[in-house]
Amino acid sequence: MKAVIFEQHGDLDVLKYTDIPEPVPGPGEALVRVKACALNHLDIWVRQGLPGAQIPMPHILGCESSGEVVRTVGEAGRIKPGDQVLVPPGLSCGHCEYCRTGYDSLCPEYRMMGYHLQGGYAEYLKAASANLIPISPDLSFEEWAAVPLVFLTAWHMLVTRAGVQPGEEVLVQAAGSGVGSAAIQIARLCGARVIATAGTEEKLKKARDLGAHDTINYAEKNFVEEISRLTDQRGVDLVFEHVGSKTFEKSLACLAKRGRVITCGATAGAQVTLDLRFLFVRQHAIMGSYMGGHKELLDIIKLVKRGALRPVVDKVYPLELACEAQRRMIERQQFGKIVLRCS
Numbered sequence: 001m002k003a004v005i006f007e008q009h010g011d012l013d014v015l016k017y018t019d020i021p022e023p024v025p026g027p028g029e030a031l032v033r034v035k036a037c038a039l040n041h042l043d044i045w046v047r048q049g050l051p052g053a054q055i056p057m058p059h060i061l062g063c064e065s066s067g068e069v070v071r072t073v074g075e076a077g078r079i080k081p082g083d084q085v086l087v088p089p090g091l092s093c094g095h096c097e098y099c100r101t102g103y104d105s106l107c108p109e110y111r112m113m114g115y116h117l118q119g120g121y122a123e124y125l126k127a128a129s130a131n132l133i134p135i136s137p138d139l140s141f142e143e144w145a146a147v148p149l150v151f152l153t154a155w156h157m158l159v160t161r162a163g164v165q166p167g168e169e170v171l172v173q174a175a176g177s178g179v180g181s182a183a184i185q186i187a188r189l190c191g192a193r194v195i196a197t198a199g200t201e202e203k204l205k206k207a208r209d210l211g212a213h214d215t216i217n218y219a220e221k222n223f224v225e226e227i228s229r230l231t232d233q234r235g236v237d238l239v240f241e242h243v244g245s246k247t248f249e250k251s252l253a254c255l256a257k258r259g260r261v262i263t264c265g266a267t268a269g270a271q272v273t274l275d276l277r278f279l280f281v282r283q284h285a286i287m288g289s290y291m292g293g294h295k296e297l298l299d300i301i302k303l304v305k306r307g308a309l310r311p312v313v314d315k316v317y318p319l320e321l322a323c324e325a326q327r328r329m330i331e332r333q334q335f336g337k338i339v340l341r342c343s
């Protein structure tokens with residue numbers, strides 16, 4: 001089969017479009033013909049090499065895919081050949097204290113497609129049958145592939161961890177990213193007033209089309225001052241953070257008293273400083289979040305099928321141009337998700 005692989009960590013030029021043997025599913029697994037696979041920043045971290053992380057080599061990236069079941073081996077539940085399915089990013093044991101409470105990503109056995117396991121930058125992948133989720137033809141394979149990781153991450157952050165409430169004011173940083181485009185929709189669905197930031201007018205317009213009430217061009221304006229102006233000096237109740245050190249301290253400065261910051265990423269730097277005096281006097285909370293649980297993903301998929309949430313596909317590339325697709329993400333040119341068409 002055709003696949004994009006790398007045999008050693010490095011820059012974009014380590015990615016190779018080549019022929020490799022088709023994966024062989026074991027008991028409880030399915031062989032899936034990959035129709036589409038969405039890109040994530042994790043692809044870049046894994047390609048470059050994460051400290052202490054052991055990954056299978058040669059490696060196939062791609063955390064989230066959609067496709068058709070070719071065959072199953074052993075116990076497959078409701079899944080059968082010919083089904084159109086979503087292959088979600090995470091896999092966990094299903095019975096530890098974290099899995100039972102919806103915190104699958106804290107499971108000691110938590111593994112991710114395209115990271116600990118081979119992913120979807122290929123014509124075929126194998127995955128646990130129990131993890132596959134049937135999809136409807138209302139959306140294209142490319143749109144379905146763009147759903148799981150960003151909506152799950154944003155849902156776990158806003159709904160499960162931060163408990164966003166109707167009427168709250170929420171600042172969504174970097175609306176042009178996949179996770180930002182999901183956060184705007186979820187916060188809006190929960191009845192919050194959404195203020196989104198982005199670096200170009202074109203991205204800000206798309207953020208408003210997705211439901212943002214107000215937008216701030218961070219390339220032209222100081223977003224801390226703009227938040228103060230837009231909230232009558234009160235500040236926002238919640239900041240949705242995933243950028244990192246480039247924005248984190250300013251995000252804290254945007255908070256109202258009793259406000260909270262929820263973060264899932266550090267794409268622009270992982271080290272920040274913190275003035276504890278502001279934290280305790282203003283009674284702020286800083287929360288971390290990482291991925292989410294299978295049950296949350298099933299809830300999200302219901303909302304997608306109902307049209308209440310919609311995936312945002314930025315651009316679709318053929319599999320062989322995975323390198324160009326990653327370059328677009330590194331250069332932050334996208335609004336929403338970049339997707340590979342794999343077969």
Ligand SMILES: [Zn+2]
Nearest residue numbers: 093096099107
């Ligand atoms: Zn578990």
